[in-house]
Every structure is written in structure tokens, then in C-alpha cells.
Amino acid sequence: MPPTSPRRVDLIKVRAALPPPSQEMVDAYERHLRSERGLSPHTIRAYVGDIVSLLGHVHGFDVIGTGESRPRQGCELDLAAIRAWLAAQRAAGTGRTTLARRSAAARTFTAWAHRRGHLAADPGARLVAPRPQRKLPAVLRQDQADDLMQASQSGATERNAVAMRDHAILELLYATGIRVSELCGLDIDDVHMDLRVVRVIGKGDKERTVPFGLPAQRAVQDWLTDGRPELATETSPPALLIGVRGGRLQPGSVRQIVHDALKAVPGAPDLGPHGLRHTAATHLLEGGADLRSVQELLGHATLATTQLYTHVTVERLRAVHDQAHPRS
Structure with a gap:
């Protein structure tokens, strides 16, 4: 790590300062992600942010947060430029x-730009990305x-509307493993x-069902019978889960609900909704579910993503063996 942390970079300002051809390319790519690939707003924001950072670096803007910025025109997006962008971030x-x-975002973008004629060649096709270090996710034990x-x-037995809603949230997240x-x-x-x-629309x-x-x-x-009617208003949407003002419940609120609920479980790791998704997948596999069924339930595009949970179960078995076997 460097002696001082880089300052936060405002990529919106960087995007506005890009040369017009680069701005037009970013705009077209954003439309492609939204209209043709149907990605979520959060995913689109992340992908576009990466590309603005890349193009900003190519044109000499400070996208790392070092305080050094030398804007320049007529610079080429090639393999050397992508490698320099990644190297600056690594440093x-x-x-x-x-x-x-x-790296994956850059490769996807340059492939699209080449297909659409924005780039004469696809420099990302020759980019070798670093392998990510996949950490095993924390999960709850079945007793937890x-x-x-x-x-x-x-808490829900007191027939409090918010308590009934929160109980329904936890039960659904753990029962289905769906994303927040x-x-x-x-x-x-x-x-x-x-x-x-x-x-579920994933x-x-x-x-998927x-x-x-x-x-x-x-x-x-x-919740639907006794809780939701207390919070619903005339302007409430048809959402299953609503907040105290009657609007659709937001992911940030659900994350806080999960964090707060886990404080009541001694020794439990501090997880969010995604931790309950990990927990559901792990317990399904421990209970004998096959990998492809779990893949379908979770909505994973590839089996490789689901295979991570087999490593979780193996690590849990190893921990039990080390603790219980006399010759471990």
C-alpha cells in the first residue's frame, strides 16, 4: 500500500471533460448495456465508471486520485494504455x-467498440487479467x-407490522437464496x-421460479394478512415488501434489517442479505442437493460460480474433522 491513500475521484467530472468522440462512445456503450443487455442500473453504473476511468487515464486525467492530471488530446486506446491504467491502480x-x-470490463468494452467500428482493432483481446483471489464466504451454521x-x-408474534415484515424478509432470504x-x-x-x-426476475x-x-x-x-395493511397507503405500489411510509422497501433497508437481526444470535458472523444467500446455498448442498439444482435456484449463469459453495462445505467439514478427530 502507498504511504497515503489516493483521494476519491469524481468520475462524473472526468466523463464531462473527455473529448467529444470519447464521450459519444461512452454514451453509446451505456445505451448498449441498458437496452441490449438489460443490465441493472447498479451494474451499468459500475461498468460505465470503469470505462470512464480507463478513457480518462488514456487522455491524461487523474483517475487514480494521485493529484496529477495532464489532459491531452489524440491519445490511442491500445493494449499498452490498458496495461498502464491497470498498473497505476495496482501501484x-x-x-x-x-x-x-x-480488466474484464475493459475487455468487454473494447470488444464492443471494435464490433461497432469505434476501434480499428480489439486491444483487450490480448489482455491477460490477474486471477482474482476468491475468498470463501462466511455463512451461518444450521443451528445459528x-x-x-x-x-x-x-418478535413477529407480537403482531407488530414491522416485526412481521422483517421476519418474512429473513425467512424468504434464507428459504430461497434470492438476491436482495x-x-x-x-x-x-x-x-x-x-x-x-x-x-423472480434476476x-x-x-x-426463474x-x-x-x-x-x-x-x-x-x-405479513400480507396482518402486517402489510397497516403500512400500506393509497399510493403504495403492489410491492410485496413496503416501508413504514408505504413505499417499496429498498435494498439498503433490508441490509440493515439483516445486520440488526443477527445481533441477537450469539457467535454469528455479521452478514448481510448476500450472506444469507451463501448460507442457503451451503445448507442445500450439505443436505444433499445436486450442484445444478442449486445453480438453477440461485440463478447463476455458470456452474463455476455455484461450485464455490462446494469449497465452503469442504472447509466446514475439515474444520469439524480438525476439532473432533483424535488424530487430526
Whole structure:
């Protein structure tokens, strides 16, 4: 790490200061991500930010936060420029995982720009990205997950609307393993109580159906019957989950709900909604579910992403063996 941390760079200002041809290319790429690939606003913002940073570096702007900026015109986006951009970030202390993600963003962009005629060649095709260091995610033990649900249920039995909603949130996240954005995007009609399935719109606007169990069914039904009517207003959307003012519940609120709920479980790691997704996948595999079924439930595009959870279960088994076996 450098002696002093780089200052935060305002990429909106960098984008506005780019030469007109580069600005037009960024605008066209953003439209491509939104209209043709159907990515979420958060994903689009991240991808476009990476490309603005890359093009800003090519044109001499300070995109790393070192305080040095020498804007210049007529610079070429080639392999050397991409490598220099990545090297500057590495020197500033950027981690391998972030560098790998930004390398992938650069390759995707240059391939698109070459296809559309913005670049005469595709420099990203020859870029070798660093391998990200994949850390095993923290997950709850099954007894900790049970304690979490019981603590949440005890609060919901008081028939408090917010407590019933929060209990339904925790039960659904753990039962289905869906993403927090998918949870917040659910409407009431997306939940089929009789069949105990929920219709989810995932990444890339891909739809999938995910089952849930009886505890989640009871929690959601209680929320819909006794909790949601207390918070709903005339202007409330058809959202399954709403806030205290009647609007659709946002992911940030759900993250805080999960963090607060886990404080009631002694020894539990501090997880967010994605931690419950990891936990659900791990417990499914430990219970005997096959990898492809878990892939389908989680909405992973590739099996390689789901395979991470097999490593989690192996590590958990190794920890148990080390603790319990006399010759470990």
C-alpha cells in the first residue's frame, strides 16, 4: 500500500471533460448495456465508471486520485494504455479481485467498440487479467440459522407490522437464496402461496421460479394478512415488501434489517442479505442437493460460480474433522 491513500475521484467530472468522440462512445456503450443487455442500473453504473476511468487515464486525467492530471488530446486506446491504467491502480493499492473485474470490463468494452467500428482493432483481446483471489464466504451454521429465525419469529408474534415484515424478509432470504435486489423487486402477485414458489426476475431480466418452505409461507402470509395493511397507503405500489411510509422497501433497508437481526444470535458472523444467500446455498448442498439444482435456484449463469459453495462445505467439514478427530 502507498504511504497515503489516493483521494476519491469524481468520475462524473472526468466523463464531462473527455473529448467529444470519447464521450459519444461512452454514451453509446451505456445505451448498449441498458437496452441490449438489460443490465441493472447498479451494474451499468459500475461498468460505465470503469470505462470512464480507463478513457480518462488514456487522455491524461487523474483517475487514480494521485493529484496529477495532464489532459491531452489524440491519445490511442491500445493494449499498452490498458496495461498502464491497470498498473497505476495496482501501484495505488487496488486489490487483485478489483483489478480482475476492471480488466474484464475493459475487455468487454473494447470488444464492443471494435464490433461497432469505434476501434480499428480489439486491444483487450490480448489482455491477460490477474486471477482474482476468491475468498470463501462466511455463512451461518444450521443451528445459528435456526436461532436467527426463532428470534425473528418471537418478535413477529407480537403482531407488530414491522416485526412481521422483517421476519418474512429473513425467512424468504434464507428459504430461497434470492438476491436482495430480487427480493425488493417482488410484487405480491409474484408469490404463489398455494404452490409455495416465488417468481423472480434476476440478472439480465432472466426469470426463474424458486420454491420456499412452510415456515416462509406462514411468515409471508402473516405479513400480507396482518402486517402489510397497516403500512400500506393509497399510493403504495403492489410491492410485496413496503416501508413504514408505504413505499417499496429498498435494498439498503433490508441490509440493515439483516445486520440488526443477527445481533441477537450469539457467535454469528455479521452478514448481510448476500450472506444469507451463501448460507442457503451451503445448507442445500450439505443436505444433499445436486450442484445444478442449486445453480438453477440461485440463478447463476455458470456452474463455476455455484461450485464455490462446494469449497465452503469442504472447509466446514475439515474444520469439524480438525476439532473432533483424535488424530487430526
